Amino acid sequence: MSALAVRSLTKSFGGLLVTASVDLTVEPGERRLIIGPNGAGKTTLFNLITGELRPDRGAIALFDRDITRVPGWRRAHLGISRTYQIITLFPNETLLRNVTLSLLGLSPLRWNPLARLDRQARLVTPAREALARVGLEHLADRPLAQTSYGERRRVEIAMALAQRPKLLLLDEPFAGLSVEERRDVLQLVTSIPRDVTVVMIEHDMDVALDFAERITVLHLGQVVVEGDRGAVVAHPRTQEIYFGA
Amino acid sequence: MSLWLVLAVNSVTLGGLLFLLSAGFSLIFGLMRIPNLTHGSFFMLGAYLAASLIQAGLGFWTAALLSGLLVGAFGGVIERLLLRRLAGAELAQVLVTLGLSFMVADVCLKVWTGDPIRIATPPALTGTARVAGLTFPIYRLAISVIAVAFALALWALLDRTRLGAMIRAGVDDPAMARVAGIRVSRLFTIVFCLGAWLAGFAGVIGGPILSVYPGLDQEMLPLALVVVILGGSGSLLGSLVGSLVVGFLYNFGQAMFPELAYVVLFLPMLLVLVVRPHGLFGRQPV
Amino acid sequence: MRYLALAAALLLLGTLPLWAGGIYYVNIASQILFYAVFALAINVLVGYAGLVTLGHAGLFGIAAYTGAQLLNGGHGHAAIAVGALAATLAAAALFAVLALRGTGIGFVMITLAIGQIVWGVAYRWISLTNGDNGVSISGRPSPLGLSLASPASFYWATLGVFLVAIASMAVFVASPFGASVRGTRDQPRRMAALGYHVWLIRFLAFLLSGFWTGVAGLLYLYYNQFVSPQAVSLTASAEALLMVISGGSATLLGPVAGAALVVIMKSVASAYIERWNFVLGAIFVAIVIFVPEGMVPGAVRLGSRALALGRPRVPAALPAADGEARR
Numbered sequence: 001m002s003a004l005a006v007r008s009l010t011k012s013f014g015g016l017l018v019t020a021s022v023d024l025t026v027e028p029g030e031r032r033l034i035i036g037p038n039g040a041g042k043t044t045l046f047n048l049i050t051g052e053l054r055p056d057r058g059a060i061a062l063f064d065r066d067i068t069r070v071p072g073w074r075r076a077h078l079g080i081s082r083t084y085q086i087i088t089l090f091p092n093e094t095l096l097r098n099v100t101l102s103l104l105g106l107s108p109l110r111w112n113p114l115a116r117l118d119r120q121a122r123l124v125t126p127a128r129e130a131l132a133r134v135g136l137e138h139l140a141d142r143p144l145a146q147t148s149y150g151e152r153r154r155v156e157i158a159m160a161l162a163q164r165p166k167l168l169l170l171d172e173p174f175a176g177l178s179v180e181e182r183r184d185v186l187q188l189v190t191s192i193p194r195d196v197t198v199v200m201i202e203h204d205m206d207v208a209l210d211f212a213e214r215i216t217v218l219h220l221g222q223v224v225v226e227g228d229r230g231a232v233v234a235h236p237r238t239q240e241i242y243f244g245a
Numbered sequence: 246m247s248l249w250l251v252l253a254v255n256s257v258t259l260g261g262l263l264f265l266l267s268a269g270f271s272l273i274f275g276l277m278r279i280p281n282l283t284h285g286s287f288f289m290l291g292a293y294l295a296a297s298l299i300q301a302g303l304g305f306w307t308a309a310l311l312s313g314l315l316v317g318a319f320g321g322v323i324e325r326l327l328l329r330r331l332a333g334a335e336l337a338q339v340l341v342t343l344g345l346s347f348m349v350a351d352v353c354l355k356v357w358t359g360d361p362i363r364i365a366t367p368p369a370l371t372g373t374a375r376v377a378g379l380t381f382p383i384y385r386l387a388i389s390v391i392a393v394a395f396a397l398a399l400w401a402l403l404d405r406t407r408l409g410a411m412i413r414a415g416v417d418d419p420a421m422a423r424v425a426g427i428r429v430s431r432l433f434t435i436v437f438c439l440g441a442w443l444a445g446f447a448g449v450i451g452g453p454i455l456s457v458y459p460g461l462d463q464e465m466l467p468l469a470l471v472v473v474i475l476g477g478s479g480s481l482l483g484s485l486v487g488s489l490v491v492g493f494l495y496n497f498g499q500a501m502f503p504e505l506a507y508v509v510l511f512l513p514m515l516l517v518l519v520v521r522p523h524g525l526f527g528r529q530p531v
Numbered sequence: 532m533r534y535l536a537l538a539a540a541l542l543l544l545g546t547l548p549l550w551a552g553g554i555y556y557v558n559i560a561s562q563i564l565f566y567a568v569f570a571l572a573i574n575v576l577v578g579y580a581g582l583v584t585l586g587h588a589g590l591f592g593i594a595a596y597t598g599a600q601l602l603n604g605g606h607g608h609a610a611i612a613v614g615a616l617a618a619t620l621a622a623a624a625l626f627a628v629l630a631l632r633g634t635g636i637g638f639v640m641i642t643l644a645i646g647q648i649v650w651g652v653a654y655r656w657i658s659l660t661n662g663d664n665g666v667s668i669s670g671r672p673s674p675l676g677l678s679l680a681s682p683a684s685f686y687w688a689t690l691g692v693f694l695v696a697i698a699s700m701a702v703f704v705a706s707p708f709g710a711s712v713r714g715t716r717d718q719p720r721r722m723a724a725l726g727y728h729v730w731l732i733r734f735l736a737f738l739l740s741g742f743w744t745g746v747a748g749l750l751y752l753y754y755n756q757f758v759s760p761q762a763v764s765l766t767a768s769a770e771a772l773l774m775v776i777s778g779g780s781a782t783l784l785g786p787v788a789g790a791a792l793v794v795i796m797k798s799v800a801s802a803y804i805e806r807w808n809f810v811l812g813a814i815f816v817a818i819v820i821f822v823p824e825g826m827v828p829g830a831v832r833l834g835s836r837a838l839a840l841g842r843p844r845v846p847a848a849l850p851a852a853d854g855e856a857r858r
Contacts, residue, residue: 050724051723052720052723052724072723072724073723073724073726073727073728073729074726076723076724076725076726077726081724082724084721088718088720088721089718089721090714090717090718091717092717097710100710101710101714101725102725104707104710104711105722105725105726105727106725106726107707109707110707110708110710110711110727111707111708111711111735112706112707112708113702113703113706113707113708113709113739114702114706115706115707116705116706117705117706117707117709117710118705120707159725163725163726278636279636280636280639280640280643327816327820330820331819331820334823335635335636336583336635336636336639337819337820337823339636339639340772340776340815340819341815341816341819341820343585343769343812343815344811344812344813344814344815344816344819345812345816346812347766347769347808347809347811347812347815348808348809348812348813348816349812350808351806351808351809351812352809354808355806463765467643467644467647470640470643470644470647471644474640474641474644503655504655504656504657504658504659505652505655505656506651506655507647507648507650507651507652507654507655508648508651508652508656510651511644511645511647511648511651512648514644515629515641515644515645515648518629518632518633518641519628519629519632
């Protein structure tokens with residue numbers, strides 16, 4: 001049983017074919033890296049997997065369960081979490097509240113109009129723990145707007161991990177980070193336990209290569225190369241796309 | 246039989262008038278993404294200004310052109326002084342247009358008082374004509390002709406000129422248009438002026454049929470709203486078709502179900518919204 | 532400290548008829564209170580859900596008209612309350628389903644259109660609503676046998692309802708559901724990815740807003756003993772929206788302050804200035820351009836700076852019109 005199985009996934013915007021019949025299979029616990037030049041359709045692929053976009057054709061299966069017709073919000077309950085290229089958290093809220101919101105999303109409490117959110121230990125305690133896991137517990141009561149970009153990226157990953165996903169999608173997690181911040185995030189990412197399957201989009205190969213076991217190269221919406229790290233890096237097509245004409 | 250025919254002709258006339266009104270509204274909404282709630286006020290203001298100009302001795306057409314220009318200029322001032330300050334905050338811009346509509350309505354009430362003012366039909370177009378064995382008021386036929394002429398002119402503007410190409414690009418994809426180097430803020434001013442001018446001119450043209458009175462703005466604005474939702478924003482064809490549909494709905498609705506006149510008018514619009522949020526011809530959903 | 536201020540406010544409000552200086556002022560206070568309930572209700576959508584509505588006077592009017600017709604049909608006040616609120620909730624559900632077809636500006640336009648339909652029905656469907664002449668009622672409810680005929684007693688009843696309303700709002704804001712609603716305002720895409728059903732959250736927020744709007748509409752009916760299409764007009768919706776944005780959306784006291792501002796201005800203005808509509812429009816424009824976050828957050832900002840009480844919160848401005856979630 002594969003963790004994620006994408007078959008013939010196709011998506012067009014107007015006349016532009018952004019995802020061109022993509023096939024992708026990721027095994028449980030795998031560390032997959034998706035790379036490709038700008039405009040290759042990587043983020044669109046993520047948006048299709050999380051349900052933000054509906055495909056024109058094709059199918060998506062999560063642990064052998066067909067989720068093509070499942071609405072986006074339900075996919076989170078089925079075990080998919082993601083981060084975004086541009087950090088879209090809640091700037092007016094504290095770090096603790098941001099992570100609490102993430103836990104609340106999967107909890108039936110989210111419909112409760114009477115309880116006090118701050119007093120819900122079963123949400124707030126795990127939220128603190130999630131922050132501690134990324135080394136930010138000391139900033140729990142700081143408003144997000146007053147933290148650095150690197151800290152926010154770690155909060156975002158904490159939020160995604162707090163939901164105990166089976167499949168974690170990371171969209172360019174290293175973008176905009178300083179060298180030290182990259183090291184921190186890389187350490188975070190490599191320490192994720194094996195019961196979480198991780199698929200990462202990255203543009204910067206230097207950092208991401210350490211993480212990847214298998215690599216898929218996208219170009220103009222199509223899969224052009226796929227395989228083990230070594231094989232893909234050495235492949236002439238990869239060289240061509242990144243360095244050549 | 247003849248009642249239906251009269252209703253039909255009146256519907257086409259109203260449709261033509263609505264087209265002049267809503268073409269501008271549709272362009273503004275399509276390009277700037279704001280429903281201009283001052284649009285009804287432009288219509289009313291144009292009619293009031295023309296009424297005064299005619300009373301001062303100007304001819305109908307001169308007054309029409311002049312008041313159209315005045316309203317257009319007023320629109321330009323609004324856009325540059327107020328709306329541009331709020332560039333990017335569409336909601337704030339909508340609320341400003343709402344506030345302005347109240348201000349304009351009140352000023353008109355003060356200046357022209359509460360009595361309805363009739364604008365006389367231009368002398369050359371009074372009377373009736375026989376077309377295909379039936380009698381129609383010439384002026385109503387003239388409105389339809391004017392509307393068609395403007396439809397063609399606008400289509401030519403949008404399809405054949407550089408300005409039109411820029412407008413269409415802006416309607417289709419504002420972000421891309423900016424990247425392509427189009428001076429979007431100046432385009433906004435031009436389109437807003439154009440829309441205001443059309444609305445003001447429409448108000449004058451409609452004067453002989455509707456008269457002008459306080460509350461005219463509140464009656465015309467929802468009609469423009471319905472036309473654009475039905476026809477789709479930023480689409481000229483949509484405005485034309487939508488205007489005709491609304492013209493018919495309004496007149497026949499009034500005649501057949503006077504108590505439900507408004508419901509007859511808005512219900513199809515709501516249906517379109519539920520089934521096809523783009524409107525009949527629009528590119529983007531409402 | 533806050534509890535002291537709260538107690539003082541309650542004391543002042545509770546004893547208002549004793550110190551206000553005349554029936555006229557007691558009546559103004561009553562109006563402020565039920566309009567404040569209306570503004571709080573609208574704020575659930577505008578401030579907390581980020582959905583601006585220009586048609587809420589439609590719901591307000593449905594409650595008032597339903598109440599009036601039920602009362603004139605010979606029903607008791609309890610039945611009227613239930614009937615009017617049920618009708619308002621049903622209407623709110625319908626409006627929500629239609630309005631949520633649009634996002635951002637589209638939502639505004641659809642609520643505007645719906646509001647106009649309700650106005651059109653009130654104005655034209657004469658056999659149902661008596662058209663321009665409006666519907667009169669006589670009498671007010673007598674809860675627990677106490678008459679509400681006098682201005683003071685009506686004031687106290689309205690105060691009671693207002694306190695329940697604002698308390699329930701406070702509970703809502705602090706609740707998990709309240710946090711969900713605010714989340715959909717700030718980051719609808721992110722919320723969907725976190726597992727929140729954004730459409731349903733917005734729908735339920737609309738119902739909550741509709742409920743309290745209905746309550747306000749009933750109070751309006753009992754206060755005026757009359758309802759006409761005027762109560763359902765675009766002007767009425769605009770005034771209500773102005774109450775929210777002038778006071779400050781996404782705060783509890785903002786809509787209350789805004790209601791006070793608009794009611795006082797209207798009453799005072801009609802005495803000295805003939806041109807209320809012009810003033811209304813001008814205030815609208817001025818606030819949107821210069822103080823978009825409203826008076827209360829603006830005052831908090833200035834006040835805490837003056838007292839150097841530390842960093843104030845980032846003020847909530849008008850919701851961005853492009854807050855959308857894919858459905």
